[in-house]
Amino acid sequence: MNSTKTFAITKTVAPILLGTAIYAFGLLYFIIPNQLMEGGVTGITILLNYAFQIPIFLTTLILNLPLFFLGWKILGGKQIAYTGVGIGALTFFLWLFERMIHSGWIVPFTTKNDFILASLYAGVTLGAGLGIVFRFGGTTGGVDIIARICGRNFGWSMGQVILSIDILIIGASLLYIPREKILYTLVAVFISSRVIDFIQEGAYAAKAFTIISDHAPEIADLITVEMDRGVTLIPAIGAYSKQAKHMVYCVVSRQEIRRLSQLVKSIDPRAFVIINDVHDVHGEGFRET
Known part of the structure; x- marks a missing residue:
């Protein structure tokens, strides 16, 4: 592999790593400590964590494997290669930040009253992370793969696709999460979808x-x-x-x-x-x- 090709791959992979790190940080720093929710496969992993204390990085990897193979068939080898990078990086950063939190190196943002602040920052953080990943051709697995397929085949906004699926999954979580936490979560999801579209369309x-x-x-x-x-x-x-x-x-x-x-x-x-x-x-x- 020549140096030009290596540099081109690095220019794509590095932002995907950065985006997944931001996304993982937002989940563990804002979402989990305040017992908020997320949509998609991540929402399922959060519910499993709340119910059974299963590490999020583990369920993220297990649940994303079938979707990875779906993306392999539909998106093609090049796209799914970057999706594999996204899934692997997200799993790694979730594991890393969980270890850092348990070791006391990171103290999550926890609040008992001002959940709107947690929701706002969670939305910006998660949206920024996913937006960077999407902009450089990657996904973090889960419904990100479905959103990219819809964006390619139907021209739908990826942020809107994710928002729609997230609302369905978050609605189902009403069986397990208090209603007020769901409402705060919807604020975070909406802001996240807007930030994703903003980064996708360009900051300038x-x-x-x-x-x-x-x-x-x-x-x-x-x-x-x-x-x-x-x-x-x-x-x-x-x-x-x-x-x-x-x-x-x-x-x-x-x-x-x-x-x-x-x-x-x-x-x-x-x-x-x-x-x-x-x-x-x-x-x-x-x-x-």
């Missing part, structure tokens, strides 16, 4: 301007000169007038929204302007790939 947000005007060329020239931004002129035909014209398309940072709007109005106060959210922008003037 920008705005895309679509400008329809009879003075499109002048607007494009002004944006190029005054803002040093790339601009695209798109040919268009007015449906009512049947006249040929151009649309201006330009992506700017959030800090430049007001300035661009003012430039457009200075040329054509009647211009029709559409502003859309843009995520994960790459290229000149933005974050490089």
Whole structure:
């Protein structure tokens, strides 16, 4: 294996290891000490831990093996290789952090009254961990595999798939967990799903301007000169007038929204302007790939 390929694999595996470490830490630092719940296979492992004190790392490994082979058949060898890394890393970090907690090296966050604080931080931590893992093509097993399959085959948001499955499993846990703890858990799950989508779509947000005007060329020239931004002129035909014209398309940072709007109005106060959210922008003037 040459050094270039080794470096490429390392660039993928290292974030997966980081993500699984964050996720495992969130489970053992925020979820378990406050007797909250999680969804998916992890939720099952937590219930088994609450009921029988079975170590979470052990049930995580055992329950994920069948799903691992399912992912092998559907996602393919390359994808499942990174899933194997995710499952192995999650099992290892759960074992490691459990040992560190039992040894007193880590003192979990425990509260008797402010469970909303535990829920918020649990959601952010778990979502950040899973989001990093997903972004770099891995999964941590469990419903993560199902979510990735749905995302690939149906285009569904992975965060939404996980949220739906988690609600079903957490609802079933009402038989074992107090109702108020379930409600706090739903807060954590919702926040986690939003953080996953945020990381998946990209932390760098920008705005895309679509400008329809009879003075499109002048607007494009002004944006190029005054803002040093790339601009695209798109040919268009007015449906009512049947006249040929151009649309201006330009992506700017959030800090430049007001300035661009003012430039457009200075040329054509009647211009029709559409502003859309843009995520994960790459290229000149933005974050490089």
